[in-house]
Amino acid sequence: MNRLLLFIPLVIFALMGLVFWVGLGIEDKTSLPSPLIGKPFPEFELGVVEDGRTLTTKDLQGRPALVNVWATWCPTCKAEHAFLNELAEQGIRIIGINYKDDVMKARDWLKAYGNPYAYNLSDPQGKLGLELGVYGAPETFLIDSEGIIRGKHIGDLNPVVWESLGKQFGEMQ
Template structure:
């Protein structure tokens, strides 16, 4: 009896591992709860230049006043290129967009916008990743919907697909306008 129990332990371990993998592989790797949204935190304080004008400094007051989608992007990011049509669509619909150009050079980032379009009212230049760090960004693209009072209300990780635009982004924008 003891021998049978010992021989069945590897099978039991294998079955438990399979259950763990089955449950884990069913999770969305892009979904993660954002403490910034859970705690209704204000957009972090910052003082950086704009991508277009190295002499122009902007701070967190830029994000206040209107509902704004803040999109963290980089020229080096293939998914940022894929989501640009959706961001251009949002801008065409009158949604205010502010870009955070993350860990890039000015020349490459400006070339990216020239090639793929520029839906952003302003692009914050964040070459060292200071603002992205404060936002908890771990990969581009990431987007944050900020209400008129500067409070982060929604966080989207990864590429904004056409269905994400319809099912998540636009309803959230309407909810906070």
Template sequence: MNRARLFIPMAVFAVLACFLFLGFTLRDPHELPSALIDRPFPDFDLPILGKPGARATRADLVGQRRLVNVWATWCPTCLAEHGELSRIANETGLSVIGINYKDDPSEASRWLARHGDPYDYNIVDVSGDFGVEIGVYGAPETFLVDAEGTIRYKRVGDVNEDIWREELQPAIAALEALR
């Protein structure tokens, strides 16, 4: 009996070690659970990239299921995911709206000319204030917004083939099933 009790500290340590191991490895601590899932995409009224004087509002966004992708020319991961975003826009016909985040608009236009433009249009958020409104803390971030303008899914980091297959496609299928 007393012998067995000697092992209690070791058992406690083992349990603690398991928890810490899982805590450090299972989940990327940089990835925050989004607070905005199932909430309406916020109101906005912002200029459209490359169209002087033109503005986009939330009303332009609703009515159709869309991906809203936050990107910038200073963001290397945005370039890395650009191919996959273009593929999604071309092959699935899903509407992709860009938010050009804390960027130089003329440079952004050049970037799109060079790398291709999968976006229906781009909203310009030079100050980053709209980014705060939708809880952006690093580019790229991608939202799936349903036809009612409700945010259904959010991806922080690049959208790649795996993310498309394992997360975005099922999220879209779930929306499809709801209808």
């Protein structure tokens, strides 16, 4: 009987491990909830990569858009870039936030790979990214015509992701 008592901690540990393992499998690792969903896009006043003019939050309004956080140092951004070009050719309005990057490198990147963006906001210190809760690049936000954040996707945009995100975007138009 005393020997059976020695196995109780082992059984409890095994059951706890099983519960954690099953719990990890249930979690959706492709989306993180954002407290900004349903709220206005954060206020900003930033320069534009392409021409240096200054834009503000009001410039996001008027039409629904994808706001894509990207950087030249981000390999996943390069992987999604061709798909962003395809979306832009279809008339999807895409606004870029060049995150913690050098403006000259960003300009060279856009010349080399094409520019799917209506314009790119330069966020060299990552302040706007911080306000958006950006974990890293790429991340994409859906905003409606009034500048309200309606969705967020972490990782690259591709045809599989666009199947569901595109439906949500289409509902905003």
